Amino acid sequence: MPLLPKFILAFGLFLSSVVVSAGTAVADDDLFAARQFAVKECENQNGAACAYLGSLYVLGGVVAQDYTKALEYFTKGCKWQDGNACGALGLLYSTGQGVTKNHTIAAKYYIRGCKLQNDMACTALGELYYKGKGVKRDFAKAVEYSTKSCDLQDGAACGRLGALYYEGNGVPQDFAKAVEYSVKGCELRNGFACGSLGLYFYNGDGVNLDYKKAASYFAKGCELLDGMSCYYSAMVTELIEDYEGAAQIYDLRM
Template structure:
């Protein structure tokens, strides 16, 4: 049936039928990707986050669908569709998603290990966290490349204690020392994958000669790329139906 998308009533009918189609494909045909689409539908159209959360979870558990693991983990982290956040559940499902090959899951699992979350039941492990970010970056997740680059720029302290009246004269020890060559490598990959902050950092590295030979022409080139990306973001590109839901 052809729909007239200029007609409000026909658009409503199309959306309703789409929900019916997704429910059939998920519950009767047991197709994992359709179950994930059903959860997206429940989230974006019905705004029923509790049901969406359940469908994401069961699609991950029953069908080992990586994107559903990632979505349920995000729900658990934010407390979406539930009364409160559950960091342990979030970590567990990001772990599942990462094992199933989802780079976004590896990225968020890594961040949970790098960030202090002891009060949420997650022990800080920056070394493992960085290995997960690297896995995510190599699977072409641009944000993971950007975060890794930043960590190699600053280095990772062994003990990140807040000042409590100390003189500040204590020697800082690093679990991972600053490594500008690695920082450059990950910034380059992040920029190639479309991360504008990586491109901006790359420009500065070429300008200063940090981790790479100084090159004013390449510094200008990557500054221009970063600014063009910024203009695209500020231009407010619109999303088509279903784009960005997963």
């Protein structure tokens, strides 16, 4: 998926929590009235309302898409202690939408957003520490922030945490923990986590080797648009069909 659609999709995740936080006029699903209400609330230093307005300017539709305006409102929202707004600022700087791409500044806003319990900010921060972008590479920090975000029910963070335990990066290698967090991530509809589970069952890492379960998890990961899962799904399905076909031939010869 190209960067811009992924970026806009990520902001869609903010809307449900921001809409609820901004008040009853927003909850009525009247987006024009919601915007008017949010403008007044943002002027009264309601950070959630500012974050909502920023999201509207990123998504476009109700208002013309305008990243400069989005930046303005997210900055206000973050200043007034809204974790969604801080996470959104981090995302703007990570992707270079409306600003010059800067992972160091992104990390600063992700840290603030994570402290304010924004799961996406914690997940993104864990990813930056895992890759060493904008911060010094630190697997222990990647584990710390991924754990916090996974506890906040972010599937991507749970999937990343499973991988860290599988690799033994930042924590002692522990296949059982890798499976545990990957299961949680997959249940939270993260394709990478489902694909990881498929690999564990395919290789017998932390679980009994089981090609049918592997195929099931690969298929689920593929449905959730994980490329690795799609590749292995086709391969393992063919392997199972070949195995069952060989077994039938063997039975006929007996």
